[in-house]
Amino acid sequence: MAMNAKQCACRWVLQHQHKLKQAARSCHLKVKEVLGIDEYRNYEYDNEYTFKYSELTTTLAEPKQLRAKPDVSELKFGQIFTDHMFKVFYHKALGGWQKPEIIPFENISLHPAAKVLHYAVELFEGLKAYRGVDGKIRMFRPDLNMQRMNLSAIGSGLPTFDGSELIKCMNRLIQIDQEWVPHSEASSLYIRPTLIGVDGTLGVAQSESALLFTILCPVGAYFDDKNDSVALFADPSYTRAWPGGCGDRKMGSNYGPTIRVQRKALRKGCQQVLWLYGEDHQVTEVGTMNIFIFYVNERGERILATPPLNGLILPGVVRQSILQMAHEWGEFQIQQRTITMNEVIRLQEENRLLEMFGSGTACVVSPISSIEYLGRILPIPTMEHSKPLYNRIREQLYAIQYGHFEHPWAVPIDSVY
Amino acid sequence: MAMNAKQCACRWVLQHQHKLKQAARSCHLKVKEVLGIDEYRNYEYDNEYTFKYSELTTTLAEPKQLRAKPDVSELKFGQIFTDHMFKVFYHKALGGWQKPEIIPFENISLHPAAKVLHYAVELFEGLKAYRGVDGKIRMFRPDLNMQRMNLSAIGSGLPTFDGSELIKCMNRLIQIDQEWVPHSEASSLYIRPTLIGVDGTLGVAQSESALLFTILCPVGAYFDDKNDSVALFADPSYTRAWPGGCGDRKMGSNYGPTIRVQRKALRKGCQQVLWLYGEDHQVTEVGTMNIFIFYVNERGERILATPPLNGLILPGVVRQSILQMAHEWGEFQIQQRTITMNEVIRLQEENRLLEMFGSGTACVVSPISSIEYLGRILPIPTMEHSKPLYNRIREQLYAIQYGHFEHPWAVPIDSVY
Numbered sequence: 001m002a003m004n005a006k007q008c009a010c011r012w013v014l015q016h017q018h019k020l021k022q023a024a025r026s027c028h029l030k031v032k033e034v035l036g037i038d039e040y041r042n043y044e045y046d047n048e049y050t051f052k053y054s055e056l057t058t059t060l061a062e063p064k065q066l067r068a069k070p071d072v073s074e075l076k077f078g079q080i081f082t083d084h085m086f087k088v089f090y091h092k093a094l095g096g097w098q099k100p101e102i103i104p105f106e107n108i109s110l111h112p113a114a115k116v117l118h119y120a121v122e123l124f125e126g127l128k129a130y131r132g133v134d135g136k137i138r139m140f141r142p143d144l145n146m147q148r149m150n151l152s153a154i155g156s157g158l159p160t161f162d163g164s165e166l167i168k169c170m171n172r173l174i175q176i177d178q179e180w181v182p183h184s185e186a187s188s189l190y191i192r193p194t195l196i197g198v199d200g201t202l203g204v205a206q207s208e209s210a211l212l213f214t215i216l217c218p219v220g221a222y223f224d225d226k227n228d229s230v231a232l233f234a235d236p237s238y239t240r241a242w243p244g245g246c247g248d249r250k251m252g253s254n255y256g257p258t259i260r261v262q263r264k265a266l267r268k269g270c271q272q273v274l275w276l277y278g279e280d281h282q283v284t285e286v287g288t289m290n291i292f293i294f295y296v297n298e299r300g301e302r303i304l305a306t307p308p309l310n311g312l313i314l315p316g317v318v319r320q321s322i323l324q325m326a327h328e329w330g331e332f333q334i335q336q337r338t339i340t341m342n343e344v345i346r347l348q349e350e351n352r353l354l355e356m357f358g359s360g361t362a363c364v365v366s367p368i369s370s371i372e373y374l375g376r377i378l379p380i381p382t383m384e385h386s387k388p389l390y391n392r393i394r395e396q397l398y399a400i401q402y403g404h405f406e407h408p409w410a411v412p413i414d415s416v417y
Numbered sequence: 418m419a420m421n422a423k424q425c426a427c428r429w430v431l432q433h434q435h436k437l438k439q440a441a442r443s444c445h446l447k448v449k450e451v452l453g454i455d456e457y458r459n460y461e462y463d464n465e466y467t468f469k470y471s472e473l474t475t476t477l478a479e480p481k482q483l484r485a486k487p488d489v490s491e492l493k494f495g496q497i498f499t500d501h502m503f504k505v506f507y508h509k510a511l512g513g514w515q516k517p518e519i520i521p522f523e524n525i526s527l528h529p530a531a532k533v534l535h536y537a538v539e540l541f542e543g544l545k546a547y548r549g550v551d552g553k554i555r556m557f558r559p560d561l562n563m564q565r566m567n568l569s570a571i572g573s574g575l576p577t578f579d580g581s582e583l584i585k586c587m588n589r590l591i592q593i594d595q596e597w598v599p600h601s602e603a604s605s606l607y608i609r610p611t612l613i614g615v616d617g618t619l620g621v622a623q624s625e626s627a628l629l630f631t632i633l634c635p636v637g638a639y640f641d642d643k644n645d646s647v648a649l650f651a652d653p654s655y656t657r658a659w660p661g662g663c664g665d666r667k668m669g670s671n672y673g674p675t676i677r678v679q680r681k682a683l684r685k686g687c688q689q690v691l692w693l694y695g696e697d698h699q700v701t702e703v704g705t706m707n708i709f710i711f712y713v714n715e716r717g718e719r720i721l722a723t724p725p726l727n728g729l730i731l732p733g734v735v736r737q738s739i740l741q742m743a744h745e746w747g748e749f750q751i752q753q754r755t756i757t758m759n760e761v762i763r764l765q766e767e768n769r770l771l772e773m774f775g776s777g778t779a780c781v782v783s784p785i786s787s788i789e790y791l792g793r794i795l796p797i798p799t800m801e802h803s804k805p806l807y808n809r810i811r812e813q814l815y816a817i818q819y820g821h822f823e824h825p826w827a828v829p830i831d832s833v834y
Contacts, residue, residue, distance in 0.1 A: 078530065078619025085529060108534070109524040112502060112632045113495065117525070117613055120537035120669035121676065157676040192619060196534055202495025202609060202634065204672050204705055206680060215529045217619065237661055244656030246674040253670035255621050256537035257663040259574040263623060288621055 048096035050162035051088045051212075053169050058176070060084070061104035072184045075220030077362060081105055082177040082189075082216040086169050089198075090159045092208040097161065100169050102176060108213070111200025115207040121197030122252035123152035126361045127317070128219075129174050129189040129413065131181045132403025137174060138410040139191070140361075140401050142167045144317045148250060149193060155249040157206040158195050166193065170214055171413040182218050185402050190219040190362070219362075229369035229383050230358070233265035234274035234341065236281050236374075241312040248311050255288070262287070272358070274371055277312055281341040284312050289358030289366060290319040293339055294332075294389050296352040302332035304389070305339055318359040321409065322393055341373060348378055355382040357390040365394040465513035467579035468505045468629075470586050475593070477501070478521035489601045492637035494779060498522055499594040499606075499633040503586050506615075507576045509625040514578065517586050519593060525630070528617025532624040538614030539669040540569035543778045544734070545636075546591050546606040546830065548598045549820025554591060555827040556608070557778075557818050559584045561734045565667060566610060572666040574623040575612050583610065587631055588830040599635050602819050607636040607779070636779075646786035646800050647775070650682035651691035651758065653698050653791075658729040665728050672705070679704070689775070691788055694729055698758040701729050706775030706783060707736040710756055711749075711806050713769040719749035721806070722756055735776040738826065739810055758790060765795055772799040774807040782811040 061083045070080050088100035115121040125145045129137050146163020153160045170191060174181065181189040193214045197207025238261045240254070241247020247254060258273065265273045272287035283291055284307055292306045304326050307313050326334050347353035356368040367382040367390045382388060400407040478500045487497050505517035532538040542562045546554050563580025570577045587608060591598065598606045610631045614624025655678045657671070658664020664671060675690065682690045689704035700708055701724055709723045721743050724730050743751050764770035773785040784799040784807045799807060817824040 081530065105529070107526040108529050108531075109526050112522070112525050112611070112630055113498065113609070113634075114525075117533060117539060118541050118609070118611060118669055118672070119676070120539060120673035122534060122537060122673065124535050155677055156673055157680060190619070192530070192535070194529075194535060202607070204675060204679065206676055213529055217530075239659055239661030242656055242659040242662070244654055245659070251673060252535055252537035253673045254537075255535070256539065256573055256668060256670045258621060259536070259538065259623055260572055262621065263574060 048159075050160075050165050051097035051100045053100070053165050053172070055099045056102065056169055056172060057099060058102040058172070059104065060176070065104050069180060070218065072182045072187050072218075072220070075182070075187055075218055077219050078190065078217055080217055082180040082218070084173060084176050085216075086173045086214040088169075088212050090210040090212070096159065100165075102169070102173055105215070108211070110198060113200045113202050115197035115199050115201075115205075116252075118202065119197075119204050120251070120253040120256065121156055121158065121207050122195070123149065123156050123158065123250055124192060124194040124252065125149045125152075125250060127191045127193075128361060128401070129181055129191060130401040130403070130410070131183055131188075132401075132410075133185075134403050136403055137178060137181050137189075137413045138401065138403055139167075139170070139174075139413060140411075141317050141321065141409050142170070142411060144320065145193070148315060148317075149195070152249040152251050153195055155246045156195075156197070156251055158197055158210050161212070166212070166214075173214060173216065174413050177216055180216060180218050185398070187218060187220050188401070190217050192217070229367040230271040230286075231269065231369055232272050232274040232286060232371045233268050233270035234276055234281075234371050234373040235261070235264070236276045238273070238275070239277060240273075240275040240285060242277070243311055245311075248309065248314060250314060254314075268372055270372055272366075274373075276341065283307065283339045283341060283344065285314065286358040286366075286368070289360035289363060290314065290316040291368075292319075292322065292355075292357050292359060292390075293344065293347075293353070294355040294357075295347045296354065297333075298352075302354070303335055304332055305335040305337060307339060308336040316359060316361075318361060318364060318397070321397065322359055322365075325393065325396060344371070345373075345378060348380065353381065354385065355388055355390055356380045357382060357393075359393075364397055365390050367391075465576075467577075467582050468507075468514035468517045468586075470517070470582050470589070472516045473519065473586055473589060474516060475519040475589070476521065477593070482521050486597060487635065489599045489604050489635075489637070492599070492604055492635055494636050495607065495634055497634055499597040499635070501590060501593050502633075503590045503631040505586075505629050507627040507629070513576065517582075519586070519590055522632070525628070527615060530617045530619050532614035532616050532618075532622075535619065536614075536621050537668070537670040537673065538573055538575065538624050539612070540566065540573050540575065540667055541609060541611045541669065542566045542569075542667060544608045544610075545778060545818070546598055546608060547818040547820070547827070548600055548605075549818075549827075550602075551820050553820055554595060554598050554606075554830045555818065555820055556584075556587070556591075556830060557828075558734050558738065558826045559587070559828060561737065562610070565732060565734075566612070569666040569668050570612055572663045573612075573614070573668055575614055575627050578629070583629070583631075590631060590633065591830050594633055597633060597635050602815070604635060604637050605818070607634050609634070645688075646784040647688040647703075648686065648787045649689050649691040649703060649785055649789065650685050650687035651693055651698075651788050651790040652678070652681070653693045655690070655692070656694060657692040657702060659694070660728055662728075665726065665731060667731060671731075685789060687789055689783075691790075693758065700724065700756045700758060700761065702731065703775040703783075703785070704777075706777035706780060707731065707733040708785075709736075709739065709772075709774050709776060709807075710761065710764075710770070711772040711774075712764045713771065714750075715769075719771070720752055721749055722752040722754060724756060725753040733776060733778075735778060735781060735814070738814065739776055739782075742810065742813060761788070762790075762795060765797065770798065771802065772805055772807055773797050774799060774810075781814055782807050784808075 085105045089098045127145045150160045195212045198209045199207040275284045277284045358366040371378045506515040544562045567577045612629045615626045616624040692701045775783040788795045
């Protein structure tokens with residue numbers, strides 16, 4: 001029996017070019033079989049590590065289930081969904097990840113004690129697919145989203161997986177619903193992978209069952225008026241993230257508590273919250289975006305700065321892309337460092353503040369026009385330049401995303417099988 | 418039309434003895450009707466404020482749907498649920514709270530974009546019903562849970578309601594499933610009211626639809642071995658709550674991020690996490706419990722202390738009850754104040770530390786035997802006294818809960834209609 005297991009594992013490694021640790025897991029699995037653990041019997045290999053695109057099954061929607069596609073000019077963020085969705089279950093008692101499926105878009109049925117409904121055992125990602133000027137559909141840097149999603153899973157006690165397998169499944173989903181990718185450069189297809197703990201037991205503990213699903217929605221601009229800059233509300237009595245917490249993971253728990261503060265901002269006539277941290281009122285994030293400041297230092301040098309990844313900051317894909325692009329341009333200094341409100345005020349008073357903007361997948365780049373802070377409104381001159389940096393960044397990212405030229409960050413959905 | 422509305426409102430106030438503001442809302446509603454807002458047409462009065470027990474409908478489970486009741490000795494926490502559940506929807510577009518229902522226990526069907534699944538728009542409560550020595554079933558201080566639930570709803574941007582209406586609905590649910598209330602003084606019926614945001618739209622924003630549901634489970638001890646004290650793991654690199662956050666609300670977002678730390682504690686051979694805060698390593702909570710310290714000060718006086726409700730601490734019902742009981746006893750000092758790890762260590766070293774224990778609905782009172790902190794294990798002498806305070810508190814609370822004598826904190830479920 002030991003020989004059989006070894007032979008099986010070796011042949012399997014050769015055939016599938018998997019890593020050796022997979023073989024080790026497979027041997028371990030055979031041991032489990034010998035010991036009579038029934039739930040492992042039906043599995044050819046250990047599926048603790050990941051689900052597999054090669055096992056994906058697809059059930060297409062019936063013609064009567066297909067929905068009408070909206071007019072591109074009417075698209076709002078996250079209101080309309082496509083005809084299909086992706087899902088795959090994880091059940092520890094059944095050996096781990098199950099077979100992935102693409103099915104017609106449908107409601108999710110959950111036990112009322114499911115951990116996601118009580119203890120926020122949940123995380124998500126957001127990325128986009130774009131219909132390029134050449135007709136090809138591309139995703140923007142999905143590998144970075146997959147890395148971050150696995151880090152969020154670890155933070156939530158949920159199972160990790162091989163991100164390249166989910167990318168392949170998402171590609172297939174987008175191919176099936178490809179007519180939902182807007183034929184417009186102002187629009188795109190927002191992709192929302194989500195991982196939730198579905199154990200139907202009360203008690204704050206690791207969820208031994210999970211559901212990973214992905215839904216798609218055609219989207220226009222994230223903010224209602226996309227030509228407008230945003231006014232921010234900064235109140236140091238609210239804190240988004242803190243050392244020793246999970247503010248650098250895309251876990252649901254980072255978002256629910258922000259809604260009451262966002263409502264307060266709206267009542268104040270502002271569009272977004274500027275999240276401060278600490279007694280020195282460090283600038284950390286804006287709404288659900290990273291934040292950048294572009295200014296002139298005392299020696300007359302231009303500097304682009306953003307807060308460092310110190311545990312309080314979500315490691316944004318657009319954030320990282322902006323830093324890399326600016327580095328390639330080599331035209332000004334780039335700093336990842338703490339920025340305080342006092343510094344922003346001083347720069348503004350000394351006319352050395354050029355621009356402030358948020359960055360994120362939903363909005364790409366969002367210019368900031370003012371900050372309400374401690375009872376006064378600080379005007380930010382982002383919109384007062386003829387060739388602002390924020391717009392140059394936005395246009396460069398758009399050009400990559402919509403395939404104006406080939407770029408490794410824009411990955412055609414049919415290129416990764 | 419204006420006259421009719423007024424007459425209607427007045428008759429309604431007299432008949433139902435509701436507050437005048439309800440009547441004002443009702444008039445307002447009639448104005449909406451005149452203006453032709455269709456969704457208000459079917460409602461006799463404005464249901465923005467609360468749902469009503471008087472509108473409760475009940476669908477009993479078929480005999481074949483009834484589940485076998487478990488043996489009391491095998492009960493674990495939160496594994497088995499009763500035959501029925503309570504639910505009521507809130508839809509802003511339909512005027513607010515809908516009609517409440519008791520139905521057979523069933524899965525919840527959610528849109529895949531439901532805000533609870535992505536942004537942790539969710540909160541819960543935990544309380545218990547006890548079968549007393551006189552056969553009567555009592556809930557323990559449900560009014561306090563209702564107050565806290567409404568505060569959590571405000572923190573989550575979810576709708577509030579009249580807590581006395583939910584208590585009446587829960588009473589009815591428990592009456593229907595009364596045979597599930599264990600006939601044992603070691604056990605009880607755990608009640609889990611939950612409020613989730615169910616809007617099927619992406620975007621971090623207030624949920625305009627919500628579902629309030631309540632499920633019941635017969636429970637034994639919260640910890641596997643109820644005679645055992647707990648060993649704690651205290652690591653200052655993890656923070657549960659922080660100023661400007663929502664750590665004092667029973668929102669799901671406070672729990673998901675704790676699971677990874679709880680797992681670390683288990684790997685260290687500890688049962689629970691002792692949550693520290695700040696550079697002086699303040700003792701804040703233990704697992705999902707409040708914490709108490711009982712010690713002798715330098716003048717030889719006995720003091721019971723617990724951290725203050727400064728925004729970092731969940732305002733526990735058992736915590737408040739312990740403080741009130743100790744105040745009535747008048748035998749030692751009671752303090753709500755900051756407690757640091759340095760103080761705990763000094764008290765232990767000077768043999769002035771008597772006891773430490775956690776308090777919460779699930780466990781009632783849980784004695785602490787050790788704390789692993791900065792690489793050393795600090796023994797806590799809670800179990801080394803012949804008549805420990807924690808046990809006196811526990812027995813007093815049990816006596817109230819199981820109706821050994823009449824007490825206003827233990828409310829019979831048939832007394833509040």
